[in-house]
Amino acid sequence: MYTKTQAAAETIKVQSDNGTLRLQFSTKYNPIFGGKRKHQGLGLKDTPENWQKAIAIAYRIEGDLQHPDWQQLFDPTFAKYGLKTKYAAELKLAAPIPEPEPEITVGAMWEDYLIWKQPQLEPTTYHFHYLTTFTNVIKGMVWDKNSREFTLNGYSIWDIKLSELPCFISSLKASDRLKSRVSSALSEAFKLAQSLGKTKLSANPFIIVGGITENKTDKYKSTINADGETQEWWNTSNHELSLEDTDTRAFTKEERDIIIKAFYESDKAATRQVAPLVEFLFLTGCRSGEAFALRWQDVFIGREKNYARFSKSYNGRLKNTQVTKTGEIRLFKIYPKLNDLLLRIKPENAKPTDLVFVNSGGTSQTSGLLYEKWVNSTTTKKGIKYTYPGVVTQLAESGAISCYLSPYHTRHTFITLQAQSGTDLLLLATACGNSVEVIQRHYLGIDTNVEITDI
Structure with a gap:
């Protein structure tokens, strides 16, 4: 089954499932839907116009669920939101929406994100970029060309709680280009953690203020390392080279x-x-x-x-x-x-x-x-x-x-x-x-x- 997901409101996603649109509710709402993850079909075909309608419905439902009087405002039959559901079952709305759990670590947030992200990626992209390269950067591990294995570099943010996270960029050791990509993925992971109710933070600590200035020098030229040795371009680790798909230079x-x-x-x-x-x-x-x-x-x-x-x-x-x-x-x-x-x-x-x-x-x-x-x-x-x-x-x-x-x-x-x-x-x-x-x-x-x- 092919499913395409797009963020709509913070805690409700719009999905295309086999050509029709549906809503996917955050797990924080499980208690009000019988303890199960809720998906609600919209009866709309997957078209650009219907995506906009679906996103508007998602925001309206979320507005009711996030309101202090949500138990009076939210309509579990969804008729209030213009939906004609096949089964308008009456749900007991006595269970309160749970408070967020104690602040999680960057590593725990990232593992949740990997589970959520994997179905959206090609196996090779998931394995080599997200599971390997990005994860190693977060864990503070770098490729040692001599031992041909990853070793700790002392710049790990894996076990740090989100609320105690220091300056993100200075806490990672990687090229500016790779930092930018890891930052983007961590930012998305943080939004997921918010939607799951696993963080109390409102400000995203992974957004890069002012951006990163990438090194514009020729990546294939030799360089001099800290020991004064000449390093040819091919000594760059393979997981770094795999990120060069955006370089669209061509031979004549x-x-x-x-x-x-x-x-x-x-x-x-x-x-x-x-x-x-x-x-x-x-x-x-x-x-x-x-x-x-x-x-x-x-x-x-x-x-x-x-x-x-x-x-x-x-x-x-x-x-x-x-x-x-x-x-x-x-x-x-x-x-x-x-x-x-x-x-x-x-x-x-x-x-x-x-x-x-x-x-x-x-x-x-x-x-x-x-x-x-x-x-x-x-x-x-x-x-x-x-x-x-x-x-x-x-x-x-x-x-x-x-x-x-x-x-x-x-x-x-x-x-x-x-x-x-x-x-x-x-x-x-x-x-x-x-x-x-x-x-x-x-x-x-x-x-x-x-x-x-x-x-």
Whole structure:
């Protein structure tokens, strides 16, 4: 069952459940609804206009429930609020709305939030960002690149009560960008705690006053640490790198072709094996997990049908196959260059259920393998750690391309090149699984050769 939730009033949410709208009441109201969590159908279809009506109803009901004379004002049959319920059961309203429990800790608030937030997120987003990265920041844990594990840094706010919380920003140790994201999540967690009646605080301690100024320097340049050692960009912990989806820089068409050629002409067989995947990512702009899950039964090449179907995504770290990031099935129209690639790599004896991109063992390729061949790989011999730069890292260091960009920028490159070449934006947005607004905002920069009209 698919459910979409939007905050309406502080203690009542509006939800879309299977195409119709309903109200979800906070657990603080359980006593007046027989001790159970209350959901009330509205008999309204899921449309923008009905969302506004539903939100207005939620505010009106909450106003009655929050009033000192709520027992006289609140109508348990909901007829007062314009609802025609199938069962207008009489409820005993003798039980008072309970007072908030003693002030909870940040950790307890966060655990409640994770339970509430998980159904709203993709498994990978929940696991890697919320359950791992954000949680570790709150617990005061940082990634130690030498021991390859998380260690305490002395900046934990996990066990601090909300009412005793010091200055939030100064209590965390993370990049400004990560602090901003954790702050946003904690702010939402605090609002949830308020709606559940688990905090007496009225002011949200996690709202950043004045915002955070993010570091605008090139994140891929080397830096000097406190010990005077040069730190290359790839020594940044992986959980930090995973937050770079908002960086929409792109390679030029010439740089794209240089990268593809370098993979095919590598002197390493394992790198050459990844070359078709890299070319496919550049030519479709699909997410890597969607390519990993693609099977030949999803590829239709012919006169009547000529498209690829993206309906699943594979995550190598979680070792599971799930729906696409947007939960939608996309049909991607195959054009000549992509058609040539698919015909070239398709085995003569390929079965419909065979994966399109496989490693030497016949199993799905993964982001870990792509990362090694694109960025760098490491190995330890006799206690000494060796790092071998990947294809794109070498190209950037040699000056063959202008700068290093991550594997995810194959997607940004495809969208940018297509958008700037005049491809219909609605077609492009549909093919790539985002919106025209996103493409206009992030991929269509201002043409500096265009001048303001003299009128």
